[in-house]
Structures are given as structure tokens and as C-alpha cells.
Amino acid sequence: MIINSRFFNRSELMGFIVLAAVLFVILPLTLDVFRLNLVAKYLTYAFVALGLVLCWGYGGILSLGQGVFFGLGGYCMAMFLKLEASSVENTKIQSTPGIPDFMDWNQITSLPLFWQPFHSLTFTILAIILVPGLFALIIGTAMFKRRVGGTYFAIITQAVAAILTILIVGQQGYTGGINGMTDLRTLKGWDIRPDHAKIILYFVEVVLLFACIGIAQFIRLTKLGRILVAMREQEDRVRFSGYSVANFKIFAFCMAAVFAAIGGAMFALNVGFMSPSFVGIVPSIEMVIYTAVGGRMSIFGAIWGAILVNFAKTSLSESFPQLWLFGLGALFIAVVLAFPNGLSGLWADYVQPRIDRLFASRKSKSGWNDNSVADGAPAE
Amino acid sequence: MSDEANKGLLSPLRRKLLMGMAAVPAITMLPRASFAQAPATSAVNTTGLAVTDTEVTVGILHSATGTMAISETGSIEAEKLAIEQINAAGGVLGRKIKFIQEDGASDWPTFAEKAKKLLVNDKVAAIMGCWTSASRKAVLPVVEQYNGMLYYPTFYEGLEQSKNVIYTGQEATQQILAGLNWIAKEKGAKSFFFIGSDYIWPRTSNKIARKHVENVLKGKVVGEEYYALGSTQFNSVINKIKLTKPDVIFTDVVGGSNVAFYKQLKAAGIDLAKQPLLTISVTEDEIDGIGGENIAGAYACMKYFQSLDNPNNKAFVPAFKKAWGEKTVIGDVTQAAYLGPWLWKLTVEKAGSFDVDKIAAASPGVEFKGAPEGYVRIHENHHLWSKTRVGRAKLDGQFELIYETADLVEPDPFPKGYQ
Numbered sequence: 001m002i003i004n005s006r007f008f009n010r011s012e013l014m015g016f017i018v019l020a021a022v023l024f025v026i027l028p029l030t031l032d033v034f035r036l037n038l039v040a041k042y043l044t045y046a047f048v049a050l051g052l053v054l055c056w057g058y059g060g061i062l063s064l065g066q067g068v069f070f071g072l073g074g075y076c077m078a079m080f081l082k083l084e085a086s087s088v089e090n091t092k093i094q095s096t097p098g099i100p101d102f103m104d105w106n107q108i109t110s111l112p113l114f115w116q117p118f119h120s121l122t123f124t125i126l127a128i129i130l131v132p133g134l135f136a137l138i139i140g141t142a143m144f145k146r147r148v149g150g151t152y153f154a155i156i157t158q159a160v161a162a163i164l165t166i167l168i169v170g171q172q173g174y175t176g177g178i179n180g181m182t183d184l185r186t187l188k189g190w191d192i193r194p195d196h197a198k199i200i201l202y203f204v205e206v207v208l209l210f211a212c213i214g215i216a217q218f219i220r221l222t223k224l225g226r227i228l229v230a231m232r233e234q235e236d237r238v239r240f241s242g243y244s245v246a247n248f249k250i251f252a253f254c255m256a257a258v259f260a261a262i263g264g265a266m267f268a269l270n271v272g273f274m275s276p277s278f279v280g281i282v283p284s285i286e287m288v289i290y291t292a293v294g295g296r297m298s299i300f301g302a303i304w305g306a307i308l309v310n311f312a313k314t315s316l317s318e319s320f321p322q323l324w325l326f327g328l329g330a331l332f333i334a335v336v337l338a339f340p341n342g343l344s345g346l347w348a349d350y351v352q353p354r355i356d357r358l359f360a361s362r363k364s365k366s367g368w369n370d371n372s373v374a375d376g377a378p379a380e
Numbered sequence: 381m382s383d384e385a386n387k388g389l390l391s392p393l394r395r396k397l398l399m400g401m402a403a404v405p406a407i408t409m410l411p412r413a414s415f416a417q418a419p420a421t422s423a424v425n426t427t428g429l430a431v432t433d434t435e436v437t438v439g440i441l442h443s444a445t446g447t448m449a450i451s452e453t454g455s456i457e458a459e460k461l462a463i464e465q466i467n468a469a470g471g472v473l474g475r476k477i478k479f480i481q482e483d484g485a486s487d488w489p490t491f492a493e494k495a496k497k498l499l500v501n502d503k504v505a506a507i508m509g510c511w512t513s514a515s516r517k518a519v520l521p522v523v524e525q526y527n528g529m530l531y532y533p534t535f536y537e538g539l540e541q542s543k544n545v546i547y548t549g550q551e552a553t554q555q556i557l558a559g560l561n562w563i564a565k566e567k568g569a570k571s572f573f574f575i576g577s578d579y580i581w582p583r584t585s586n587k588i589a590r591k592h593v594e595n596v597l598k599g600k601v602v603g604e605e606y607y608a609l610g611s612t613q614f615n616s617v618i619n620k621i622k623l624t625k626p627d628v629i630f631t632d633v634v635g636g637s638n639v640a641f642y643k644q645l646k647a648a649g650i651d652l653a654k655q656p657l658l659t660i661s662v663t664e665d666e667i668d669g670i671g672g673e674n675i676a677g678a679y680a681c682m683k684y685f686q687s688l689d690n691p692n693n694k695a696f697v698p699a700f701k702k703a704w705g706e707k708t709v710i711g712d713v714t715q716a717a718y719l720g721p722w723l724w725k726l727t728v729e730k731a732g733s734f735d736v737d738k739i740a741a742a743s744p745g746v747e748f749k750g751a752p753e754g755y756v757r758i759h760e761n762h763h764l765w766s767k768t769r770v771g772r773a774k775l776d777g778q779f780e781l782i783y784e785t786a787d788l789v790e791p792d793p794f795p796k797g798y799q
Contacts, residue, residue, distance in 0.1 A: 032500075034496060034500040102580070105537075106580075169578070169609070170578065172579065172583075177579055178579050178580075179488070179514040179517045179518075179579070180514070193525050271492065273489065275488050275489065278489070317483050317485065317490075321444045321445075321482060322445070
């Protein structure tokens with residue numbers, strides 16, 4: 001029982017150390033700034049994958065609309081950055097200086113009301129968390145209180161993703177339309193484009209990611225996490241035991257939304273723009289694929305999935321511009337057919353037992369009490 | 381990595397054919413410069429670009445996959461052909477052009493990422509690329525930040541000008557105004573109905589067209605409707621057209637929507653032989669999908685048609701077909717993409733350097749006499765002086781040239797009185 005109160009069990013601790021070593025030390029030392037910035041971009045999807053582990057892997061709620069929250073977070077950040085980039089001085093070529101360029105092209109002559117508060121960074125940071133959080137709360141309440149779940153819920157989230165894309169594209173005077181918001185430059189006067197800024201942003205992002213990993217792990221280990229798993233396996237039993245299943249589901253869905261939104265905001269900062277192509281159905285499904293490839297039951301697996309799939313995407317498209325999509329598709333099919341639990345399943349089945357054996361033999365030699373290390377992992 | 385993509389063109393037979401044909405437009409223009417002694421690399425490349433004593437690397441950045449691939453493939457082919465021809469004629473400053481092709485995958489952020497990769501990792505001397513306005517908007521901050529040179533082929537909405545971009549397509553006023561003048565004079569048109577896809581290019585184009593119709597031609601716009609990209613339901617707007625009976629239907633519907641639009645127009649009994657329709661978004665490439673029988677009789681306002689009758693084009697069209705197949709058609713943008721590598725080569729030779737700053741400065745005034753569209757010259761604002769042409773669509777999917785401006789039209793990306 002002592003083991004269960006530990007924050008990480010042994011294999012998780014190892015996953016944590018490996019990930020921390022790779023992200024904090026190995027990658028920054030070996031990659032040039034351009035590639036490091038690409039990793040930063042991949043990591044923004046790791047936030048989404050982390051949320052999906054909570055909500056899909058543990059809670060059993062498949063959301064095919066995480067792009068919505070990624071997009072809301074990203075757009076909140078992008079609106080702040082765009083306003084800062086659209087100072088009167090930068091935009092004097094326009095008919096109305098001082099408003100974002102796409103508004104000027106769309107014959108809008110003054111800043112719309114809902115844009116005004118995004119002059120404030122504090123408001124923006126709150127909005128990044130609260131707007132997607134509240135939106136998820138509304139969707140979640142509407143769905144889960146009526147006991148809509150499973151496939152129906154997945155379809156509805158997908159519809160929401162489609163609706164939001166159409167809304168953003170259609171209201172181009174207010175949102176930048178299909179072009180998105182481009183040419184983001186500074187954060188409170190600090191230029192986000194040069195190399196040293198990219199490195200700082202990378203580390204900020206990694207620290208945030210580890211904070212989110214901490215939160216996810218904490219949720220997993222509390223009673224709440226156990227109830228989520230129980231709900232996934234036998235929803236009715238949990239309900240009959242007196243728990244409000246809907247509230248737990250809403251909570252998991254909101255957490256996933258907030259994680260995705262943080263990823264989106266970091267995306268806008270790292271990549272320097274935001275567009276509806278991250279909001280729609282296709283990117284939302286891609287996000288689920290990262291999680292599936294990495295392993296939806298494993299926090300670290302999902303993060304590796306996000307990094308590796310995106311890395312494969314970049315390198316395949318660089319080497320085979322015409323054929324890479326087929327290669328990527330084949331990779332997904334292969335992974336899902338051959339390893340349904342993703343990379344982390346592969347690890348748990350083949351690599352982990354060897355390591356365990358290694359440790360076990362060492363320990364018995366040194367005469368430690370072997371029982372204390374016995375299966376401390378939560379039952380899944 | 382580019383070698384993979386190169387192989388198609390480098391097969392011995394094709395190469396031979398190309399060498400022969402390539403010389404046709406090239407030799408007449410640059411007999412001296414192209415075979416001149418190569419100057420030292422240190423002299424022509426002071427900013428660390430990918431230039432060696434024998435090679436210079438450029439990037440090609442278009443969508444080879446995704447929804448835009450169908451449109452952008454022509455541009456990729458044209459750029460590769462131009463590079464091949466330039467190499468066959470001796471290269472640039474004595475160096476062969478090597479290209480690295482990247483796939484933008486019809487996804488704007490991918491375009492930005494790949495542009496950055498080409499500039500930062502590969503240190504390409506220039507990028508031939510982008511197609512949609514959205515992809516250009518995504519790439520623009522990157523080429524400006526890393527001081528690259530982008531040759532952008534598509535006709536577009538204007539309202540942009542950058543030291544780091546050469547716009548080889550027409551900006552909106554160049555494409556629209558002369559066409560409207562012609563149709564107003566020729567058909568006595570007074571009332572216009574605008575239909576467009578809902579994004580920046582059609583909206584800006586229609587804004588300019590509306591100002592011109594109302595202020596210059598003293599006509600009337602009786603309707604202006606927009607449809608989401610990819611929309612396929614045009615029945616309600618076709619009913620409105622039947623009700624308002626405009627003298628001219630003016631359209632900038634793009635991509636796959638065109639197929640539905642022209643088929644539904646025909647099904648509704650609107651005969652394009654009697655009802656003038658002027659489009660600024662249908663080239664030979666689009667007619668391939670629409671079908672000549674559905675659009676025959678419509679007028680298109682472009683700067684290039686495959687059917688143009690001039691010596692340059694007579695060499696270009698067979699060369700293109702030999703390289704990429706008899707069935708390929710060549711639209712306005714494909715031709716504009718072909719200009720990119722040539723204009724870059726000419727500018728490099730004028731500047732005597734591959735340095736981006738020197739190329740940006742030397743660009744104004746560079747003229748390309750071998751252009752399939754006839755003759756083009758780069759303006760101070762980095763757009764091209766080009767003629768505006770009106771063609772009538774025929775059953776076989778080609779355009780018949782009806783009208784062309786007598787002189788080159790000056791590019792004016794920030795038109796006064798039209799904003």
C-alpha cells in the first residue's frame with residue numbers, strides 16, 4: 001500500500017526520467033534551432049494527447065473534436081499577438097490603421113467589441129483556460145446529463161469541430177477566415193521570432209508540459225482517477241454505487257479541453273500563426289491518432305506518440321513529397337493492427353518485462369525485500 | 381532528397397529532348413551571359429546561400445498532395461521545366477540549378493514550416509512556390525524574417541508588396557479592369573451580377589470590380605453573392621440571376637465549386653452564348669474538370685491562354701507537353717510559374733550575385749523576352765507589367781483569344797480609389 005501512495009511507480013518514474021532527459025537535455029543539445037522549434041510544434045500536440053489519455057484512455061470518452069479546444073486556445077493567444085502586431089505604426093498602409101490587416105481587407109473600420117479585451121495579457125491567459133473550459137462544460141453538461149455517450153458523443157464533437165471551422169472561415173472579417181491569423185510578432189514587446197526566443201519558448205513549453213503531466217498523474221492516482229477507470233469499464237455499476245457519472249465525465253472532458261487549449265496557445269507562440277486548419281475534423285482525428293499510436297492508456301506513451309508521429313510526418317514529407325501520405329497511412333494501419341495498445345503497449349509487453357527481470361535478479365542478489373516492488377501499478 | 385523527384389525529368393531520353401527544345405527560347409535571349417566564365421563563389425554569394433562552384437540550390441514549394449494538388453501540379457511542372465531548360469542553356473552564372481522540392485500538403489502551416497526549412501536548413505537561393513493567398517500569407521513572414529526570395533505565380537488580390545517576393549501573376553486591377561472595360565464596350569453591359577467563393581481573393585476582386593462598375597463604367601451591380609469554398613449548391617443564386625437578368629455575370633468561384641456551378645447554370649437553361657459571363661477564375665486547368673461543353677461561350681479574363689499565337693508560346697507548349705504528357709493543359713498560373721525561375725536567373729545575372737538583397741534591388745526593370753505570354757518586365761513594386769487578355773471558352777476546353785490590351789498594364793497592388 002505504501003507503493004500506491006508514491007507519485008510514480010518504477011516504470012513510470014523511468015518514463016518520466018527518460019522524457020525529461022530527452023526534452024530538457026538531449027534535444028536542446030543535439031538539434032539546431034529550426035529542428036528544436038519543430039519539436040516545440042510537435043509538443044503542442046502532446047498537450048492534446050495528454051488530455052485525450054485522461055478523457056479517452058481513462059474515462060472512456062472518445063472526443064473527435066479536440067481541435068476545437070486546441071483552436072480556441074490558439075485563437076485567444078493569436079488575437080492578443082495579432083493586436084500587438086497591428087499597431088498604428090505597423091499598419092499605416094491600411095485604410096484604417098491600428099486594426100488587424102484582415103479586418104481592413106474586409107472593410108471593417110473599427111475593432112469589434114469582443115476583440116477589445118485581448119489588449120490585456122492577463123485577460124488573454126485567463127481566456128485561454130476559461131473559454132475552452134467553459135465551452136467544454138456546456139457541451140459536456142448538455143451531453144452527459146442526458147446520458148449521451150460513446151459513438152453519439154464522438155459524432156457530436158465532430159460536428160462541433162465542423163461548425164466552428166465554418167464559423168471561423170465564414171466570419172473572415174473577425175477571424176481572418178481561411179488564411180487564419182498570420183504574421184504574429186511580439187509578446188509584450190518581446191520578439192517571438194528570433195532564435196533565442198524560440199529556445200526560451202521551447203523550454204517554457206516543456207516546463208508547462210511537465211506541469212500538465214503532473215496534474216494528469218495526480219488525477220490518475222486519486223480516487224477520481226479510479227472512478228474514471230471504473231466508469232469506463234462498468235458505467236452502470238458506478239452509477240448504482242451512488243456516484244454522479246455525468247459530473248465525472250464532464251470533469252474529464254473539461255480537463256482534456258484545457259490541456260488542448262494550452263497546447264493551442266503554445267502553438268500560436270511557437271509557430272507564429274493560427275488558422276482554421278487546426279480546428280476542423282481532420283486535425284481532430286489526427287490528434288486521436290497520435291494518442292492511439294502512442295498508447296491511450298499511458299501518459300508518456302501518448303506524448304511519445306505525438307512527438308514520433310509528427311516527426312515521421314515531417315521527415316517522410318521531406319524525403320518523398322509525392323508519396324509520404326501513403327507511407328503515413330500505412331504506418332497508422334500497421335500500428336493499430338499489430339499493436340492495439342500503441343507503442344506503450346509494445347513497451348509494456350516486450351521491453352518492461354526484461355527490465356523487471358533485470359532489476360529483480362539484481363535485487364534478490366543484494367537481498368532486498370522483493371515484495372515491496374511487486375505490482376504497484378494501478379489495475380488497468 | 382530532391383533526387384527522388386528529379387528522376388522523372390532526368391531520364392536520358394527526356395533530357396535529350398528537353399536540351400534540344402530548351403535552347404529555343406533561351407538561346408535567342410542570353411547567348412552571352414549563359415556561357416560566360418563562372419565567377420568565383422565567394423564573389424557571388426556573400427550571405428552563405430547554397431551556392432557552390434558548380435551548383436546553386438533553389439526550392440520548389442507547392443502542394444503535391446491534398447485538395448490543392450490538382451491546381452499546383454501544373455506550377456510544379458512548369459518550374460521544373462524552366463529549371464531544366466535553364467540548365468540545358470548553361471545554368472545561372474555558370475552554375476547548374478539544383479532544386480529541392482517540398483510538399484506544402486494544401487496546409488498553410490506546413491507551407492510556413494517547409495519554407496523555413498528551405499531557407500534555414502537548405503539555404504536555398506530562391507523559392508518558387510505557394511499558390512493560394514492563404515499559403516502565401518503563411519510563408520510571407522518567414523521569407524521576410526530569414527530574408528529569402530519567393531517567386532509567387534498566382535493571380536491574387538493585391539494589397540501586398542514585399543522586398544522578398546516577386547509576384548509573377550497579375551494583381552487584381554490588372555486582371556479585372558481591362559476585362560470589365562472590354563465587356564462594357566463590346567456588349568454594352570450596364571448591370572452586373574457578382575458571384576464568388578467566400579475568401580479574401582474573390583471579396584477583394586469584387587470590391588475593386590464594384591468600384592469600377594459604379595464609378596468608372598457608370599453601371600450597376602444588381603447582386604453580389606458568396607459561397608463557402610467547396611460549396612456545390614448554386615440553385616438559389618441561379619434563380620436570382622434569372623430574376624435580375626444582369627447584362628453580365630461576373631464570377632470568381634474557385635476550385636471544385638466551378639464544376640457544380642457551370643453544370644447547374646446549364647441545367648437551369650442559361651445559355652452562355654446569349655448570357656455574357658466573365659470569369660476571372662477559370663483557366664484551361666479548371667475546364668478540364670468542368671467540361672468544355674458546360675462552359676463553352678463564357679469569357680475569361682487572364683494574361684495567358686494556351687492557344688496564344690506567338691513564337692515563344694509555340695516553343696513552350698510542345699516543350700511542356702513533351703516533358704509532362706500530351707494530355708496536360710497549360711493554364712494562366714502554370715505559365716506564370718514558368719516565369720519564376722527565368723526571372724530569377726535573369727535577375728541574378730543582372731545583379732551579378734545570388735545575394736537576396738542584391739536580387740531584390742536589381743529586380744525592377746528585369747525583362748523576359750522569352751515569356752510564353754509575350755513579354756514581361758518587373759515593376760518597382762515587384763509585380764509584373766503584363767497584358768490583360770479576354771478569351772472565349774470553346775468546346776475542346778481551349779480559349780479563343782478575343783481581345784488583348786494594346787500595351788502592358790501597370791501593376792497597382794494598392795489601387796487608389798478602389799479600396
